[in-house]
Amino acid sequence: MTETAPTAPTAHAAATSGGFGERLSAAIRAHGPLCVGIDPHSYLLADWGLTDDAAGALELGLRVVEAAAGRAGIVKPQVAFFERFGSAGYAALERVLAAARAAGLVVIADVKRGDVGTSVEAYGQAWLTPGAPLEADAMTISAFQGVGSLAAPIRLAAESGKGLFVLAATSNPEAAVIQRSRDADSGRSVARAIIDDVTKQNAAIGETIGPIGVVLGATLDLSTFGIDLTSPVEPALPVLAPGFGHQGARYENAAEIYGELARMLVVSESRSILSAGPSGLTDTIASRAAEVRSALV
Amino acid sequence: MTETAPTAPTAHAAATSGGFGERLSAAIRAHGPLCVGIDPHSYLLADWGLTDDAAGALELGLRVVEAAAGRAGIVKPQVAFFERFGSAGYAALERVLAAARAAGLVVIADVKRGDVGTSVEAYGQAWLTPGAPLEADAMTISAFQGVGSLAAPIRLAAESGKGLFVLAATSNPEAAVIQRSRDADSGRSVARAIIDDVTKQNAAIGETIGPIGVVLGATLDLSTFGIDLTSPVEPALPVLAPGFGHQGARYENAAEIYGELARMLVVSESRSILSAGPSGLTDTIASRAAEVRSALV
Numbered sequence: 001m002t003e004t005a006p007t008a009p010t011a012h013a014a015a016t017s018g019g020f021g022e023r024l025s026a027a028i029r030a031h032g033p034l035c036v037g038i039d040p041h042s043y044l045l046a047d048w049g050l051t052d053d054a055a056g057a058l059e060l061g062l063r064v065v066e067a068a069a070g071r072a073g074i075v076k077p078q079v080a081f082f083e084r085f086g087s088a089g090y091a092a093l094e095r096v097l098a099a100a101r102a103a104g105l106v107v108i109a110d111v112k113r114g115d116v117g118t119s120v121e122a123y124g125q126a127w128l129t130p131g132a133p134l135e136a137d138a139m140t141i142s143a144f145q146g147v148g149s150l151a152a153p154i155r156l157a158a159e160s161g162k163g164l165f166v167l168a169a170t171s172n173p174e175a176a177v178i179q180r181s182r183d184a185d186s187g188r189s190v191a192r193a194i195i196d197d198v199t200k201q202n203a204a205i206g207e208t209i210g211p212i213g214v215v216l217g218a219t220l221d222l223s224t225f226g227i228d229l230t231s232p233v234e235p236a237l238p239v240l241a242p243g244f245g246h247q248g249a250r251y252e253n254a255a256e257i258y259g260e261l262a263r264m265l266v267v268s269e270s271r272s273i274l275s276a277g278p279s280g281l282t283d284t285i286a287s288r289a290a291e292v293r294s295a296l297v
Numbered sequence: 298m299t300e301t302a303p304t305a306p307t308a309h310a311a312a313t314s315g316g317f318g319e320r321l322s323a324a325i326r327a328h329g330p331l332c333v334g335i336d337p338h339s340y341l342l343a344d345w346g347l348t349d350d351a352a353g354a355l356e357l358g359l360r361v362v363e364a365a366a367g368r369a370g371i372v373k374p375q376v377a378f379f380e381r382f383g384s385a386g387y388a389a390l391e392r393v394l395a396a397a398r399a400a401g402l403v404v405i406a407d408v409k410r411g412d413v414g415t416s417v418e419a420y421g422q423a424w425l426t427p428g429a430p431l432e433a434d435a436m437t438i439s440a441f442q443g444v445g446s447l448a449a450p451i452r453l454a455a456e457s458g459k460g461l462f463v464l465a466a467t468s469n470p471e472a473a474v475i476q477r478s479r480d481a482d483s484g485r486s487v488a489r490a491i492i493d494d495v496t497k498q499n500a501a502i503g504e505t506i507g508p509i510g511v512v513l514g515a516t517l518d519l520s521t522f523g524i525d526l527t528s529p530v531e532p533a534l535p536v537l538a539p540g541f542g543h544q545g546a547r548y549e550n551a552a553e554i555y556g557e558l559a560r561m562l563v564v565s566e567s568r569s570i571l572s573a574g575p576s577g578l579t580d581t582i583a584s585r586a587a588e589v590r591s592a593l594v
Contacts, residue, residue, distance in 0.1 A: 041415055059339055080412060080419035084431025090384035112412050114439055115377060116469040118338055119407075122377035133383025142411055144441040144464055148471025167441055172413040174445025178487050181478035190475050190487070 006095030020138055020163030021209025024238055025105045025264065027073030032293025035074035035108065035240070036285060037270025038064045038096065040081045042273055054088035057081060064274070067281040069103035072289045075262045076108040076268055094133050107136045108240070108266075112167065114142035116149045124153030128162040137164030140215060140240070147197035154201050154212060163211045163238065168194040171217025171243040180225050189226035191216075194239070202235045209264060213238030218249035218257055218267075229259025238264045244292075245272035253293035267292050317435055317460030318506025321535055322561065324370030324403045329590025332371035332405065332537070333582060334567025335361045335393065336380040341568075345575055345592070351385035354378060354479035358393030366400035366479040369586045373565055375404040391430050404433045405537070405563075409464065411439035413446045421450030425459040435460030437512060439539070444494035451498050451509060460535065461510045465491040466522045468514025468540040477522050488513075492534070499532045506561060510535030515546035515554055515564075526556025535561045541589075542569035548592035564589050 040050075040057035050056035061077065077096060082089040100107045113123040120141075126132060127139040140155075143150060143166050150166065157164050169191040170177050179191045188196065195214055202210025216222060218241045222229060227236050239261050243249040246269075255262050270289060276284035337354035347353035358374065374393060379386035397404045410420040417438075423429060424436040435454075440447060440463050447463065454461050466476050466488040476488045482553050485493065494510055499507025513519060515538045519526060536558050540546040543566075552559050566585060573581035 039416075041395040041419075078419075080410070080418055080423070083423040084419050084429070084433070086423070087384045087387035088430070090387045093589070094383055100483040103308075110416075112439075113377070113409070114411070114441070115409050115471075116467065119483050122338075122381050123373075126377070126380040126383070132381070133385070134380070142409075142439055142441045144411070144439045144472070144475060145467050145469055146471030146473070146475055149469055162326055170413065170442050172442055172446055174443030175413075176443070177480050177490060178441060178443055179482045183474050183478045190478050193474060 004176045019161050019207045019209070020157065020211040021236070021238060021264075022150075023137065023161075024074070024106055024163065024266070025209055028264070028266075031071065031073035032289050033265050033296055034072045034289040034292040035076050035266045035267060035268045035269045036064060036068045036072050036273055037077055039270045039274060044136035047275070054082075054085040054092045057085065057089060058095060059154045061092065062099055063278050063281065065096060065100045065103055065105065067285050068105060069130055071282070071286045072105070074106045074108065074173040074266060075100050076110050078270070079109060079111045090134070097134060097136055101135070101137070106138070108165065109134070109136035109139045112140050112142050114144055114149070116145050118152075120149060121156070122151035125154040128153065128156050128160055130160055138165060140165045140167065141269055142167050143194050147194055147201070157211050158205045161211075163213060164242045165213045165215050165238065166194055166198055168214040169216050169220055169222060169227065171219045171247060176224075182226070191225040192227050195227060199233055199237060202237065206235075208235055209234040210237055213240060213244070213264070213266075215240045216258070216261065217241070218243030218254070219247055222257065227261075229261060232260050236264045237261060238266060240268060245269040251292060254296055265296060267296065298577070316458050316504045316506070317454065317508040318504050318533065318535065318561075320434065320458075320462065321371070321403055321563070322506055325561070325563075328368065328370035329586050330562050330564045330593055331369045331586040331589040332563045332565045333361060333365045333369050333372050333570055334565060335372055335374040336567045336571060341571055343441065344572070349559075351379075351382040352390045354382065354386060355389035355392060355498055358389065359396055360578065362393060362397045362400055362402065364582050365402060368579070368583045369402070371403045371405065371563060372397050373407050375567070376406055376408045387431070394431060394433055398432070398434070398463045404435070405462065406431070406433035406436045409437050409439050410440055411446070413442050414449075417446060418449035418453070421453040425450065425453050425457055427457055435462060435510075437462045437464065439464050440491050444491055454508050455502045460510060462510045462512050462535065462537045463491055463495055465511040466513050466517055466519060468516045468544060473521075479523070488522040489524050492524060496530055496534060499534065503532075505532055505535055507532040508535060510561070512539070513555070513558065514538070515540030515551070516544055521552065526558060529557050533561045534558060535563060537563045537565060539565045542566040548589060549594055562593060564593065
């Protein structure tokens with residue numbers, strides 16, 4: 001593979017603000033672990049009185065950024081809802097990402113990309129390259145082709161002070177048949193193997209908080225996935241945790257749900273916040289952030 | 298979920314040209330199973346004397362479409378290489394997709410998207426909705442969250458005369474640890490369960506050739522994934538087959554590699570064709586298409 005350097009790189013992010021784990025930890029210390037979803041669904045745009053097009057998605061995105069700035073530390077745009085509108089949707093997303101980063105928010109692009117070789121490297125370049133039009137602080141990624149297939153984006157993340165969240169055990173029930181399946185040789189489940197492999201990658205990178213995290217749904221009994229909740233993980237493993245709020249998991253149970261993996265939780269809420277509508281948004285984010293913080297920190 | 302109708306739908310594709318399986322079969326009858334990759338890697342753009350930006354990707358894409366039209370039946374843009382350039386890359390991709398469809402090529406958007414609920418539905422809307430800016434004939438998709446998580450795009454595909462290719466067993470060696478893992482209850486491997494579940498979905502849709510296919514690498518010993526190669530599959534299952542050409546699999550072994558799954562092969566080649574450069578492209582596509590056709594049909 002003779003891939004040339006990524007487009008227009010600068011060492012800005014890595015040089016000025018430390019690794020992703022450190023920035024994530026600072027955001028959580030300042031505002032708690034709440035991560036506000038930016039999900040311009042058709043029905044939410046209608047509820048907000050916005051058009052179901054790129055202009056509506058831009059408006060929703062910018063309002064969420066404005067309301068989250070100073071009240072929450074982390075936002076997570078769901079890229080699927082922008083992708084519906086093609087290049088116009090991506091132009092809107094670029095403005096939302098830039099506004100969020102300019103406001104000091106940690107931005108996790110929820111893209112769940114995955115591929116091999118130079119293709120997955122290109123996805124990493126798209127979202128993790130400092131100066132790229134779609135630059136975020138981290139992206140979600142799928143290891144269906146093996147954690148080994150993610151070597152290029154893992155390297156890009158480590159070099160650029162960026163992060164990844166690798167899907168491991170997701171909260172939808174149809175996922176269990178795949179994610180609980182076990183390797184005949186090691187006996188490890190798919191989800192367990194991903195956590196182990198990510199932890200190895202973090203150890204090789206050598207920061208106190210690993211830049212590579214995992215996605216683990218809060219509504220699951222993680223022990224049925226063969227996941228070890230009792231052993232401390234070093235370096236600390238960021239865990240993106242959907243499933244609290246409307247999906248039913250309770251914050252007071254977080255320590256029980258995640259055990260030793262609860263050290264660096266990022267709690268994602270979307271609908272429970274965005275359903276407040278534009279007028280109630282600021283207050284809702286402030287109160288949800290405070291609630292999550294007091295329940296978890 | 299109160300998702301509203303997809304953006305600007307028309308019944309055009311479904312009403313005028315039959316289901317995806319039928320169109321795919323017609324393309325293969327006319328030109329053989331060769332699928333030409335549209336992969337604007339950095340290094341390929343340099344080799345072609347093009348700039349490593351959206352304009353270069355557009356130029357490469359349009360030249361491949363022009364050279365493929367009338368010589369091959371199917372093209373597959375690798376979206377990662379366009380995504381590097383953000384909205385400008387997507388604007389280029391929209392023009393490439395439109396040119397390819399206008400030329401009568403069957404277009405498989407290689408996006409490997411995956412998610413749940415309204416998010417994966419939005420990905421389906423982005424690529425499968427007639428009239429959408431990124432409309433293709435089919436998209437690749439990942440079932441890491443279970444084939445059940447893909448219900449919405451499967452429904453969209455069936456309703457719009459579009460197709461999906463679900464990753465099942467991919468040719469990179471790091472994938473085996475996940476894709477060969479087995480479910481404790483059924484004993485089925487991840488790859489086998491995906492093929493079985495896709496076949497059930499195709500049976501429910503009820504067309505002679507299923508609109509939902511799978512990706513199965515040609516360099517693999519599929520029996521080690523627990524995949525049954527000896528039983529006929531009904532409806533016929535389209536199989537997107539990377540791994541021939543530069544990756545080493547030989548066309549004369551296709552029947553042995555795929556067994557009963559060889560009925561509706563789509564053979565994907567990218568580098569082996571694009572490395573011919575712009576001047577040699579037309580002849581290379583014509584000769585590769587003829588070779589693949591005579592070896593496989």
